Amino acid sequence: MSEVHIVVLGGGPAGCGAAYQLRKEGKAKVTLIEQTQxxxxxxxxxxxxxxxxxxxxxxxxxxxxxxxxxxxxQMLGDDLAHRDRHGRIRLRDKWLHFPLKTTDLMMRLDKPFAFGAAWDVLKRTLFGKGDEGTTFASVLKANLGQTICEHFYFPYSRKLWGHEPDKLSGIQAHKRVSAGSISKIIKRLAKPPGAGKFYYPRKGFGQISEVYAQEGEKLGAKIKMGWSANKVVQLQGGGFDIELVNKAGDKENLKADQIWSTIPVTILSKMIEPSVPQEVLTAAEKITYRSMVLVYLSLPVDQWTTTDAHYFPEKDIHMTRISEPKNYFGLQEPKGQTIVCAEIPCERGDAIWNMSDEELGHLILQDMATADLPIHEPSKVFSKRLPQAYPIYTMGYENDLNAMDNWIDAIPNLLIYGRQGFFAHDNTHHALYMAYSAVNCLDSEGNFDHNRWLEYRDIFATHVVED
Incomplete structure (x- = not known):
């Protein structure tokens, strides 16, 4: 019996992880399609x-x-560092260590904020937390109290997702806020996740996906970059004919027994033939993402600060986070230069999205001044734009997502998974877990165990983002 051919759409962690694991287990012939280089x-x-x-x-x-x-x-060896986290959150004009530390909170936390949070805990102890409701606002208020919500989570959520907290689904609170209750905050203070450490590759975070792809290629996977799926035609008798196109407009066709897609489900739904039902297309239009502009400033110093990332929930600062990549691995080179990356959530096509690099650079320097951060005249400013940075869970979004999910699930040999495929708030380790889980559901003859996959999906539903 010939080896089943699986085409993986998307070269992120979920796609590269599956390509590697499929070949490692010897379960399928694999072609991975990535639209960029x-x-x-x-x-x-x-x-x-x-x-x-x-x-x-x-x-x-x-x-x-x-x-x-x-x-x-094993794949990265000495190129993977295990580092202490040194983040900072600016809360009511005061800097707090992130992850939170008990001694730091006692010394630096704004006193009115501390008293307000304590009063919220006392009220909940005396009267109970009350009904959670169904919105992001009601769930967090019931679990964390008014003070933490009004001064941290609500302003941060307005910046991050561009919606009022009471217009967002409560599911967003459960999926996105890892410390979603006072008891969880206390547990994290007593025992920080991972002992306050993280892993990071020498050549940037993307080295994880790259090494998965490289090892997958060694095992026989084909990695096809610079091509994207333009049309996916379901064939009678099973399988698919995929029309690929590159930036030059060249086209070629690829046959697949199965498609494993990690690309945004809203994009996938528009390329499948026979034509997608109108109700599914309508549902796809209602699924929305928050975009993001990333502003990079090259600064003429060895190190800007000792902090890996600064967080800004306050509304008077445009960026939500600024990071210094050299600090993540602890690199000392190049001397006399470091590059910082500021993140500004926005809507595709709005004023922020359309700003020039010069305008964005001035905006970030203004934010730095507002936050009392060190200011150096940048030698270079450039930007990157992410059209689909974060999924937005507005009230009732799950109905539209389920309509799309049910339709795709009814198509034989088509699998969606990954952060974009599932429209999920997930970390890279979650996406890789989905990839490995999918491979576990495929037997040596290419048969996919859907019942086992549903069991895994129940596990995926419990994933909460690690900040």
Whole structure:
């Protein structure tokens, strides 16, 4: 019997992880399709002036599945560092260490904020937390109290997703806020996840996806970069005919027994033939993403600060986070230069999205001044744009997502998974876990165990983002 041919759409962690694992297990012939010339997707990396940069701040968390972490360690070797986290959050004009530390909170936390949070805890102890409701606002208020919500989570959520907290689904609170209750905050203070450490590759976070692809190629996977799926035709008797196109407009066709897609489900739904039902297309139009502009400033110093990432929930600062990639691995080179990356959530096509690099540079320097951060005249400013940075869970979004999910699930031999495929708030270790889980559902003859996959999906539903 000939080997089943699986075409993986998307070269992010979920796609590269599946390509590697499928070949490692010898379960399928694999072709991975990536539309750009870079692997990793939003979790990719690129080099500028001798520095490896990411698309925003990324790190591999200690919560990573042991088997996956073992593979990554084996593949990267000395190129994988295990580092202490040194983040900072600016809360009511005061800097707090992130992850939170008990002694730091006692010394630096704004006193009115501390008293307000304590009063919220006392009220909940005396009267109970009350009904959670169904919105992001009601869920967090019931669990964390008014003070933490009004001064931290609500302003941060307005910046991050561009919606009022009461217009967002409560699911967003459960999926996105890892410390979603006072008891969880206390547990994290007593025992920080991963002992306050993280993993990071020497050549940027995208090196994880790159090494998965490289090892997958050694085992026989074909990695086809610079091509994207333009049309997916279902064939009678099973399988697919995929029309590929590159930037030059060249086209070619590829036959597949199965398609494993990690690309945004909204994009996938528009390329499948026979034509997609109108109700599914309508549902796809209602699924929305928050975009992001990444602003990179090259500064003429060895090191800007000792902090890996600064967080800004306040509304008077445009960026939500600024990171210094050299600090993530602890690199000393190049001397006399470091590049920082500021993240500004926005809507595709709005004023922020359309700003020039010069305008964006001035905006970030203004933010630095507002936050009392060190200011150096940048020698270079450039930007990157992510059209689909974060999924937005507006009220009732799950109905539209389920309509799309049910339709795709009814198509034989088509699998969706990964952060973009599932429209999920997930970390890279979650995406890789999905990839490994999918491979576990495929037997040696190419048969996919859908019942086992549903069991895995129940596990995926419990994933909560690690910040």
């Amino acid at each position: 870079m692997l990793g997707g939003n979790s990719g990396s690129f080099e500028v002036d001798g520095q490896y940069l990411d698309f925003g701040s990324h790190r591999l968390h200690a919560a990573c599945d042991p088997e996956i972490l073992r593979d990554i360690k």
